[in-house]
Amino acid sequence: MKPLSDPETLAPAEEAAVENPSVGIDQSAGNFSYDVTYEFDAGTGLNEKTVRYISSVKKEAQWILDFRLKALKTFESMPLPTHWATKDLENIDFNKIRYYLSQGQKPKRTWDEVPDDIKNTFERLGIPEQERKFLAGVEAQFDSEAAYSNIKDIVAKQGVIFCNSTEALREHPELFRKWFGKVIPTSDNKFSALNSAVFSGGSFIYVPPGVKVAQPLQAYFRINAENFGQFERTLIIVDEGAEVTYMEGCTAPKFSTSTLHSAVVELVAMKGAKIQYITVQNWASNVYNLVTKRGLAHEEAEIKWIDCNLGSRLTMKYPGVILKGRKARGEVISIALANDGQHQDTGAKMVHAADETTSTIVSKSISVGQGRATYRGVVHIPKHLKGCKNNTECDALLINTNSRTDTYPAITVRGDQHAVQHEASVSKVSEEQIFYMQQRGLTEGQAMSLSVNGFINDLARQFPMEYSVELKRLIDLEMEGSVG
Amino acid sequence: MPASTLPAKSTIGSFTAEAFAEHLATQNGNPTWWLERKRAAYEKFASLPMPARTNETWRFSNIGTLALDGFELTRTALIADYPAPPNVGPTAAALAFANNAIEKRQPVSDTLKARGVIVTTISDALVAHADLLRNHFMAQPQKLGSEKFAALHTAFVSDGAFIYVPQGVEITEPIVISHYATGANKAVFPHTLVVAEENAKVTVLDYFVSADSGTHFACGANDLYASHGAQITYVAAQSWSPTTLSFQLNSTVVRRDARVQSLNLHLGARQARHESLSQLQAPGAFSEMLALTVATGSQEFDQRTLQIHQAPNTKSDLLYKNALNDSAKTIFSGLIIVDQDAQKTDAYQSNRNLMLSEEAEVNSLPGLEIQANDVRCTHGSTTSRVDPEQLYYLQSRGIHPKAAHQLLVFGFFEEVLNRLESEPLHAALRELIETKLKT
Numbered sequence A: 001m002k003p004l005s006d007p008e009t010l011a012p013a014e015e016a017a018v019e020n021p022s023v024g025i026d027q028s029a030g031n032f033s034y035d036v037t038y039e040f041d042a043g044t045g046l047n048e049k050t051v052r053y054i055s056s057v058k059k060e061a062q063w064i065l066d067f068r069l070k071a072l073k074t075f076e077s078m079p080l081p082t083h084w085a086t087k088d089l090e091n092i093d094f095n096k097i098r099y100y101l102s103q104g105q106k107p108k109r110t111w112d113e114v115p116d117d118i119k120n121t122f123e124r125l126g127i128p129e130q131e132r133k134f135l136a137g138v139e140a141q142f143d144s145e146a147a148y149s150n151i152k153d154i155v156a157k158q159g160v161i162f163c164n165s166t167e168a169l170r171e172h173p174e175l176f177r178k179w180f181g182k183v184i185p186t187s188d189n190k191f192s193a194l195n196s197a198v199f200s201g202g203s204f205i206y207v208p209p210g211v212k213v214a215q216p217l218q219a220y221f222r223i224n225a226e227n228f229g230q231f232e233r234t235l236i237i238v239d240e241g242a243e244v245t246y247m248e249g250c251t252a253p254k255f256s257t258s259t260l261h262s263a264v265v266e267l268v269a270m271k272g273a274k275i276q277y278i279t280v281q282n283w284a285s286n287v288y289n290l291v292t293k294r295g296l297a298h299e300e301a302e303i304k305w306i307d308c309n310l311g312s313r314l315t316m317k318y319p320g321v322i323l324k325g326r327k328a329r330g331e332v333i334s335i336a337l338a339n340d341g342q343h344q345d346t347g348a349k350m351v352h353a354a355d356e357t358t359s360t361i362v363s364k365s366i367s368v369g370q371g372r373a374t375y376r377g378v379v380h381i382p383k384h385l386k387g388c389k390n391n392t393e394c395d396a397l398l399i400n401t402n403s404r405t406d407t408y409p410a411i412t413v414r415g416d417q418h419a420v421q422h423e424a425s426v427s428k429v430s431e432e433q434i435f436y437m438q439q440r441g442l443t444e445g446q447a448m449s450l451s452v453n454g455f456i457n458d459l460a461r462q463f464p465m466e467y468s469v470e471l472k473r474l475i476d477l478e479m480e481g482s483v484g
Numbered sequence B: 001m002p003a004s005t006l007p008a009k010s011t012i013g014s015f016t017a018e019a020f021a022e023h024l025a026t027q028n029g030n031p032t033w034w035l036e037r038k039r040a041a042y043e044k045f046a047s048l049p050m051p052a053r054t055n056e057t058w059r060f061s062n063i064g065t066l067a068l069d070g071f072e073l074t075r076t077a078l079i080a081d082y083p084a085p086p087n088v089g090p091t092a093a094a095l096a097f098a099n100n101a102i103e104k105r106q107p108v109s110d111t112l113k114a115r116g117v118i119v120t121t122i123s124d125a126l127v128a129h130a131d132l133l134r135n136h137f138m139a140q141p142q143k144l145g146s147e148k149f150a151a152l153h154t155a156f157v158s159d160g161a162f163i164y165v166p167q168g169v170e171i172t173e174p175i176v177i178s179h180y181a182t183g184a185n186k187a188v189f190p191h192t193l194v195v196a197e198e199n200a201k202v203t204v205l206d207y208f209v210s211a212d213s214g215t216h217f218a219c220g221a222n223d224l225y226a227s228h229g230a231q232i233t234y235v236a237a238q239s240w241s242p243t244t245l246s247f248q249l250n251s252t253v254v255r256r257d258a259r260v261q262s263l264n265l266h267l268g269a270r271q272a273r274h275e276s277l278s279q280l281q282a283p284g285a286f287s288e289m290l291a292l293t294v295a296t297g298s299q300e301f302d303q304r305t306l307q308i309h310q311a312p313n314t315k316s317d318l319l320y321k322n323a324l325n326d327s328a329k330t331i332f333s334g335l336i337i338v339d340q341d342a343q344k345t346d347a348y349q350s351n352r353n354l355m356l357s358e359e360a361e362v363n364s365l366p367g368l369e370i371q372a373n374d375v376r377c378t379h380g381s382t383t384s385r386v387d388p389e390q391l392y393y394l395q396s397r398g399i400h401p402k403a404a405h406q407l408l409v410f411g412f413f414e415e416v417l418n419r420l421e422s423e424p425l426h427a428a429l430r431e432l433i434e435t436k437l438k439t
Helices: A048-057 A062-077 A087-091 A116-124 A129-134 A153-157 A165-171 A190-198 A431-439 A444-460 A465-479 B017-026 B032-047 B110-114 B122-128 B130-136 B147-156 B388-396 B401-417 B423-438
Strands: A138-142 A145-149 A161-164 A203-207 A217-222 A233-238 A243-251 A259-261 A264-269 A274-282 A287-297 A302-309 A314-317 A320-323 A329-338 A343-352 A358-367 A372-381 A389-398 A404-414 A419-428 B093-098 B101-106 B118-121 B161-165 B175-181 B186-188 B191-196 B201-210 B216-226 B231-239 B245-254 B259-266 B271-280 B286-295 B300-309 B315-324 B329-338 B346-355 B361-370 B376-385
Touching: A048 A062, A048 A190, A062 A190, A161 A165, A165 A203, A165 A233, A190 A264, A190 A287, A203 A217, A203 A243, A233 A243, A233 A274, A264 A274, A264 A302, A274 A287, A274 A465, A287 A302, A287 A329, A302 A314, A302 A343, A320 A329, A320 A358, A329 A343, A329 A372, A329 A444, A329 A465, A343 A358, A343 A389, A358 A372, A358 A404, A358 A444, A372 A389, A372 A419, A389 A404, A389 A444, A389 B361, A404 A419, A404 B376, A419 B361, A431 A444, A444 A465, B017 B032, B017 B147, B032 B147, B093 B118, B118 B122, B122 B130, B122 B161, B130 B161, B130 B191, B147 B216, B147 B245, B161 B201, B175 B186, B175 B216, B191 B201, B191 B231, B201 B216, B201 B423, B216 B231, B216 B259, B231 B245, B231 B423, B245 B259, B245 B286, B259 B271, B259 B423, B271 B286, B271 B315, B286 B300, B286 B329, B286 B401, B286 B423, B300 B315, B300 B346, B315 B329, B315 B361, B315 B401, B329 B346, B329 B376, B346 B361, B346 B401, B361 B376, B388 B401, B401 B423
Parallel strands: A138 A217, A203 A233, A217 A243, A233 A264, A243 A274, A259 A287, A264 A287, A274 A302, A287 A314, A287 A320, A302 A329, A314 A343, A320 A343, A329 A358, A343 A372, A358 A389, A372 A404, A389 A419, B093 B175, B161 B191, B175 B201, B186 B216, B191 B216, B201 B231, B216 B245, B231 B259, B245 B271, B259 B286, B271 B300, B286 B315, B300 B329, B315 B346, B329 B361, B346 B376
Antiparallel strands: A138 A145, A161 A203, A404 B361, A419 B376, B093 B101, B118 B161
């Protein structure tokens, strides 16, 4: 959600809290930061020294350092993709960004061990005490390092490994090295190369064969320092017939200068496995959110991305699935809301690489004020395959006269054994609907909110309950003042 | 130009400064503005690089095969047996060009002439109707990637069709323009310019064909201008030889309450690039953009379209259908742009691909850029094969599988052909399609 005013002029959070009587949520929540004393700080700018520093602080094996250094070279040699992407990328000053900050504490096992000030942060972010108890595990990335992780006994007992990337690469290299950087190669794009050079934090999960993790695993990311780029790396491997749902949320207070978030998320679903990955992104409106997410689905496996983008200045994110095994399924559900000053450049990528693979993309975007929502998609079916199917639907809702939306799909199909369809529509909120609701006593704003919520309702329902409730509230907030 | 600054051979190919000087010499006596435009165009052509892999406007295109080498210019028409243009019944006028020079003409009737209708060559128009030509010839921006080839066209074009229909004149019978290429390695630059003044009505068939099986380089353009309330129906049938490299660059301007229907039939060439730009400039403007492609062998058809809604209450409707056999490849890249003030826009864009072989390749990029909220914009893209259920149904009615298959493929094209008002045009195009499908 967007802050009401410049955070630097805000009084302490308690005083600044603005209760909104109509929706009952605190608009300034999340809009604050703490003075944190960092034990390790890689300083601003990026060069070989920065990378070596990060690696030595993390006491990494030689192969990881080599991997990072190679990635740095790749990053430096690749141009910004501005021949197709927005020129706004040129406003990122890579030399002013901090690439690593850490308090140096080890990941904690229990809630009690989490430092009070960090606990406080979570408190303010409104993760209720009650809700915590239901969470299967929390891996919260406070700046670079995971500050708290609580793997519920039951998950560990099932043999599930859930830890941060540093720990995983140190303690389980045999499990993670095999797939690390394999789904998304370093040179996939400039920002995946950047992440590969400076990554820290993020979750590594391994689910053994046949294990179905009942509760969703969660991670929470937050940027707490100005000019800090956050580069988490997540790798989830779900072995044969196993299932897991992972949720991540992210927020950041608004600083006076822009900051960068550039994550890499790799999913591997072995034969018959199922992965559902849910993201609710609500960075402050000066964050560049440039994320690469891709899953590899083996035979009869299923990977589903549910991706919801509300915040940030510019988001470029196209979750993808490589359908590598026969009958693999891929799905992307995308919701994007772009308000003034925001550009949500989101979409999906489906690469069919085996017979009878199916993929579905459903994207809904809402542009408010001068916000711009872009759908960009790739569907690729190479030759000598049989029975592949893709269905893509993109709907865009434009709220104000100067709102903007773009749709740029790219579909390649070889051979006559497939069925691929793409449909997109652009519309505004129906005047008749608004009139009807006003006639029944709703204000225009309430009617508008209801109508917009209706537009995404069928997708929002696929989120876990607490997320969909939050989503609804956030939309109510965004819609305020958008009419008239 | 000093030798060191000469552009690399590959970026200009056969179209060297000497070749241009030679061509310019043939243009002596034409108005200065024409020569100036040609000089500027040649400079632009020579300075622009060839399309690169990273150009979004050339995404998925085969760039390595765009070589401009080995072609020669000639104005000498080689007398041969020119294939007759498709039979569309009685015509209002006809022009036939062979290798850039006028070969045959059927002038407009005296009645039409008396009402001010002009159907003539560009070389004649340069003398008699210079102002009209100057205002409309290649006057619109190139936005779809082929700036270089548009400049090449302007630099080397020597003739083409000039059609002018004055205010209120309706011509019911079609005007047929044929462009022939003949002889090995000949470069041709066909041009057709159509200006329909207020409430005028005209139908034009542009027919592009190789008179022999030689390799040709065809770099053509057409400008369509529909003034207030005018109606233009423009049908282009492209049937170059299977080794030809072809560019067709279209620009359509639609003014208040005017309507332009264009249908492009693509059959020939080794690699054919077609760019179509529709500008809807005033309320009530309507552009209907249709295309049919029969891609066989290793042909590549590369179609790029842009519908720009620049005013409120405008409408555009695009339907591009491709049928692909063998290892043929098609690219459809379309974009609808709705400008900020173009409220109440109604825009549609649809690309349908019928796959008839396991080796064929379809690339579809239907795009939207919408900056106004009170609009109705939709697009769709589908790629599939002949529906086995429909095939089964026809077979169950006693139709041989092969015939049933053919019927369904013809049926695929009928949806587009049915949009044509003129029955003879419809029949002529259907015949061209069937001839290609059966070979």
